[in-house]
Amino acid sequence: MINHFVPKTLKEALDILSEHDCYIFAGGTDLMVQKHKSSGLLPAFDKDILYVMNLKELDYIKVDSQNNLHIGGISRFCELINSPLVPDIFKTVFLEIASPNIRNTATLVGNIANASPAGDSIVPLNLFNASVVLQSKRGTRTVLVQDFIQGVKKIDREKDELITEVIVPPADLKFYYKKVGSRKAETITKVSLMGGYKVEGGKVKDLRICFGSISTKVVKNHWIEEKYTGISTNELRARIDDIINEYDHEIRPITDQRSTKEYRTVVAKNLLRDFLRQVK
Amino acid sequence: MKKFDTSVTKVDNEEKMAGLAIFTGDIRMDNAYFAINVRSEKAHAKLKGIEVPKLPKNYYFISAKDIVKENVVNIIASDWPVFADKKVNYIGETIGLIIGPDKEKCIDLSKQVKGIYEDLEPVFDMRNSYVHKEFTKGDVSLFKDAAKVFSEEFTTGYQEQIYLEPQAMLMYLENDQIVVKASMQCPFYIHKAICRTLGVTEDKVRVIQPAVGGAFGGKEHYPSLMAAQLATAIVKIKKPIKMFFDRREDITYTTKRHPSKTEISAYMDKKDNIIGVKIHVGIDGGAYIGCSMVVLSRALIAATNTYTFPNVAISGDAYCTNKVPSAAFRGFGSPQSIFAMELFINHLADYLKVDRMALRMKYLVKTNDVTSTSGIFRDPIILEPLIEKAMEMSDYKRKVKLYSKPGSLRGIGLSMFLHGCGFTGSGESDLIKAKLRIKKDKNGIVTFYTSQVDFGQGNRTTLKRIVVDTLGIPEDHVIYGAPDTNETLSTGPTAASRTIIIVGGLAAKAAQHLKAIWKDGEEQEIVEPYVGPSYIKWDEATMQGDAYPGYAWGVNVVEVSVNPITYEATVEGCWSTYDVGHAIDERILLGQADGGLAQALGWAYLEKEVAEDGMFKQKALADYAIPTSMDLPPMETEIIDNPFKYGAFGAKGAGELTFVGGAPAFALALEQAIKHKVHNIPATPEYIMELMNHED
Amino acid sequence: MKISFTINNNKVTLDVDPSMRLLDVIRNELHLTGTKEGCGEGECGACTVLVKGEPVNSCLTPIINVADRDVMTIEGLRETKEYRIIADAFADRGGSQCGFCTPGMILVTYALLKKNPHPSEEEIRFALSGNLCRCTGYQAIIDAVKVASEKGIKL
Structure with a gap:
């Protein structure tokens, strides 16, 4: 028999987590598929479940005095899409995640914690150097999303910790985003690219590049980004092939039921080229 | 928006919209046991035994050893066993059922059943033919004198029906009968399958049709397998049993459209006139033939499509592979061979350096031309107006020129096609022998019965309307319900685009006869047998003669753009014209037109189903992508009236026709957009990338 | 619990x-x-x-x-007058064929029109993009939403 915990307060939730190893159940749109057994049967959960959607304390979207966006742990995609506080580029990404019905249920934190290589929200979070806040009875810590996700389904979370918040620092950038799936809606990403850049006085002041779905986690290479920051936009465009080649060893997609290694590789590079051409 | 002056309110509209329609899964039967399939894990192996765990009380394992009379599912070839016996031939073949009152317990027990196998070499590619057919027209010895020969090969992939309601069946005992309620297309197929495997008389089985959530061919034969399995169980267990598939089980183990490989050669004389064509169509039938020989027939008969060539050699094979058997799916073989011919004739024009449309028009079929099987196209063919109209609607002539420029990344494609309505040859009069029962009570209320299932096509509405209009009595004086084999005589399966042309015609005739003998205040009943047009002569052995009682025609124009960065294709526009004889209900007909084309476009570029070592890689709706509302553009369709003298109110068939032309129109548009020839579908972005990054 | x-x-x-x-x-x-x-x-x-x-x-x-x-x-929605308008629009356009997706489509239509009484074709397609239909090719359903919108569900 497993226990079902439905805490009403964060404190209650953290108390439970300090004593029980639980699935953290938010919107459930990933868990209910993963644990689905058959029509009419209960999902096949093999350990205790902590349901968090009643934690009103985690239901917020706000901006602090440094313009950091704080997203509460149970904020759903539909709420983020409708919030005036959320940057447009996030909305662009969110509007292409799953389907309207799923976006009315699924949470941002759930998408992060699911740690799928095809998780779309993780791409802009990486690009913005966003962090997650984890709380436990032992205390609070903040981890960059890039570090929090360690691999396929692997996250840096202790059993007693709950992700209570996502913090997105501001970024004064121009953006490029393209998600490639197998159809125009309700589709799992084959490959995606988000680019961000800032140009001042003809020079590239900031350059950020994130690939989704082409490796075990989002590819963002700080070293390459730095290398091409500070040069003029003309030089950047002249060196597009060099930049693409820099990513050769980073683009390591697989062949699966949705696409091929070859396709993902070529399209990832095409997208990068398309993005870099727009840096003006 | 168009006003539907010719349409009446669909009889099942309200119940379906309000959620009142009762589908099989909606029938409440709390005491029913659950049946869970135990499936082969091997593609090809001797089944040396089955280890069954000790079963708790009220739990059963039903397998080949429980067969009452014949271990055969009554699907045309009769080669598919109800339960695998001594041998398994595909991954997923049922070796037995676990049946009991608790579903979860059944699933757990089913996982403990172990087949003991001795591996045999499986075959997954098309090399072992189990059905071969061939025929010729004219003098094919002339091919050897050809000055030029042009040959190409085309392939098409699997397609899964994705009816929104998965397979579902409920069986129980009542009044000394086995009663079946299921999601089905053909009540009498199920009926016969049960009678045959149990060896019981017809009166011992009753099949009742609840609401059916889509079928598209996928519920033509597969429910017969489920019924034979459950019938074997119910005579032993004597409890109600239900077998409901979850979507994954449905995608992974039920029948699909046959993958195909078509080779075509054209033989030209010195002046580039076509002497004739040679066509070979291969279809992947899977582990059992089932209905594959009939699918192959249709593919072969349709292989010259809308073109008349003086000399033709056509052959084909259905191949046995260790995979899930392929079976019926809207179009039934003809979409595969017509896809090949439509592309081939365009490629041939390029090879001969002549205008594509000019070559097609030169060989365009005309009224009274000889068909590929040496029959005659007797009824007026209005292809030219259909083509003209479709060109006008789509601005084809301007666009085809515009998009021919290098780097256009946009293309427009036009397909023309035909579909033979009804069963092949004399099948209607010799095999189906439909009989329609119509009766009238003392108060003048008329009830008529058919075995036609309305799984969305609107035939409950249209058939009723045929009777109402023929009798000239108020609509509420005519009763027409869903089939129930206790009441209904077989008017045949709901398949082959035969419902309106054949059964509609029969219903009209029955109503006319009733009208002729109508006596107020009396009970009257008529059983009207189908009588085919006398001119139909068909020899199945030689594939010679008139293959179908009538043909429906169509033209599709599809416009496509391609993203050069991601190689994704977007359908930008669709325009269609059809000759379905006379459209009795335009709204219903447009529903078929839009739906058929949408499904065809899915097959053309989105829906990829690949088997690897005998197992499908795409097992869920998340991986098998059918079109969403965002993937399709607005569709425009025009119907041109051309009444057919043997159909009810001039109607021919329409259900399958609307599927046939989508893929070639798409592929032709794609070719123009990317300036490379297409030979295979689905044309996924992965394939388009290959084409764009390689020279032809 | x-x-x-x-x-x-x-x-x-x-x-x-x-x-x-x-x-x-x-x-x-x-x-x-x-x-x-x-x-x-x-x-x-x-x-x-x-x-x-x-x-x-x-x-x-x-x-x-x-x-x-x-x-x-759908059992709740069908008691409302908004349902009647939507259902009539579906009937008018032929938006329901096999009927298995229909209750879902009607609920989504209701939610859409309540939020956005006069959606564009693109907005309609977007709102329906998580509801699959295999019968209609969507055209009739989209037209039905337009008709319901024109009938002016004052939601």
Whole structure:
């Protein structure tokens, strides 16, 4: 028999987590598929479940005095899409995640914690150097999303910790985003690219590049980004092939039921080229 | 928006919209046991035994050893066993059922059943033919004198029906009968399958049709397998049993459209006139033939499509592979061979350096031309107006020129096609022998019965309307319900685009006869047998003669753009014209037109189903992508009236026709957009990338 | 666990496993069979219900997540005058063929028009993009939403 915990307060939730190893159940749109057994049967959960959607304390979207966006742990995609506080580029990404019905249920934190290589929200979070806040009875810590996700389904979370918040620092950038799936809606990403850049006085002041779905986690290479920051936009465009080649060893997609290694590789590079051409 | 002056309110509209329609899964039967399939894990192996765990009380394992009379599912070839016996031939073949009152317990027990196998070499590619057919027209010895020969090969992939309601069946005992309620297309197929495997008389089985959530061919034969399995169980267990598939089980183990490989050669004389064509169509039938020989027939008969060539050699094979058997799916073989011919004739024009449309028009079929099987196209063919109209609607002539420029990344494609309505040859009069029962009570209320299932096509509405209009009595004086084999005589399966042309015609005739003998205040009943047009002569052995009682025609124009960065294709526009004889209900007909084309476009570029070592890689709706509302553009369709003298109110068939032309129109548009020839579908972005990054 | 929620304006309290799918509660416990199961994995939208007015897939929603919330199924919607307008529009355009996706489509249409009484064709296609239909090619459904919108559901 497993226990079902439905805490009403964060404190209650953290108390439970300090004593029980639980699935953290938010919107459930990933868990209910993963644990689905058959029509009419209960999902096949093999350990205790902590349901968090009643934690009103985690239901917020706000901006602090440094313009950091704080997203509460149970904020759903539909709420983020409708919030005036959320940057447009996030909305662009969110509007292409799953389907309207799923976006009315699924949470941002759930998408992060699911740690799928095809998780779309993780791409802009990486690009913005966003962090997650984890709380436990032992205390609070903040981890960059890039570090929090360690691999396929692997996250840096202790059993007693709950992700209570996502913090997105501001970024004064121009953006490029393209998600490639197998159809125009309700589709799992084959490959995606988000680019961000800032140009001042003809020079590239900031350059950020994130690939989704082409490796075990989002590819963002700080070293390459730095290398091409500070040069003029003309030089950047002249060196597009060099930049693409820099990513050769980073683009390591697989062949699966949705696409091929070859396709993902070529399209990832095409997208990068398309993005870099727009840096003006 | 168009006003539907010719349409009446669909009889099942309200119940379906309000959620009142009762589908099989909606029938409440709390005491029913659950049946869970135990499936082969091997593609090809001797089944040396089955280890069954000790079963708790009220739990059963039903397998080949429980067969009452014949271990055969009554699907045309009769080669598919109800339960695998001594041998398994595909991954997923049922070796037995676990049946009991608790579903979860059944699933757990089913996982403990172990087949003991001795591996045999499986075959997954098309090399072992189990059905071969061939025929010729004219003098094919002339091919050897050809000055030029042009040959190409085309392939098409699997397609899964994705009816929104998965397979579902409920069986129980009542009044000394086995009663079946299921999601089905053909009540009498199920009926016969049960009678045959149990060896019981017809009166011992009753099949009742609840609401059916889509079928598209996928519920033509597969429910017969489920019924034979459950019938074997119910005579032993004597409890109600239900077998409901979850979507994954449905995608992974039920029948699909046959993958195909078509080779075509054209033989030209010195002046580039076509002497004739040679066509070979291969279809992947899977582990059992089932209905594959009939699918192959249709593919072969349709292989010259809308073109008349003086000399033709056509052959084909259905191949046995260790995979899930392929079976019926809207179009039934003809979409595969017509896809090949439509592309081939365009490629041939390029090879001969002549205008594509000019070559097609030169060989365009005309009224009274000889068909590929040496029959005659007797009824007026209005292809030219259909083509003209479709060109006008789509601005084809301007666009085809515009998009021919290098780097256009946009293309427009036009397909023309035909579909033979009804069963092949004399099948209607010799095999189906439909009989329609119509009766009238003392108060003048008329009830008529058919075995036609309305799984969305609107035939409950249209058939009723045929009777109402023929009798000239108020609509509420005519009763027409869903089939129930206790009441209904077989008017045949709901398949082959035969419902309106054949059964509609029969219903009209029955109503006319009733009208002729109508006596107020009396009970009257008529059983009207189908009588085919006398001119139909068909020899199945030689594939010679008139293959179908009538043909429906169509033209599709599809416009496509391609993203050069991601190689994704977007359908930008669709325009269609059809000759379905006379459209009795335009709204219903447009529903078929839009739906058929949408499904065809899915097959053309989105829906990829690949088997690897005998197992499908795409097992869920998340991986098998059918079109969403965002993937399709607005569709425009025009119907041109051309009444057919043997159909009810001039109607021919329409259900399958609307599927046939989508893929070639798409592929032709794609070719123009990317300036490379297409030979295979689905044309996924992965394939388009290959084409764009390689020279032809 | 005892869980209370409102279904079609009626408050119910059930003693069920909190992880039970809302879909199974609706169909098997409450015997409201207008909500259909087409895939059980959140892909097809046949099991769409409204939770606090928003369409969700009931196959992915555990019953605990609707505790103390309002759920509406087609059985509730069909009692409203807005339903009549939408249903008439579907009938007019031929928006329902096999009918298995139809209750879900109608619920999504209702939710859309309530938020956005005059959606563009693109907005309609977007709103319906999680509800699969294999019969109509969507055109008739989209036209039906337009007709319902023109009829001016004052929502």
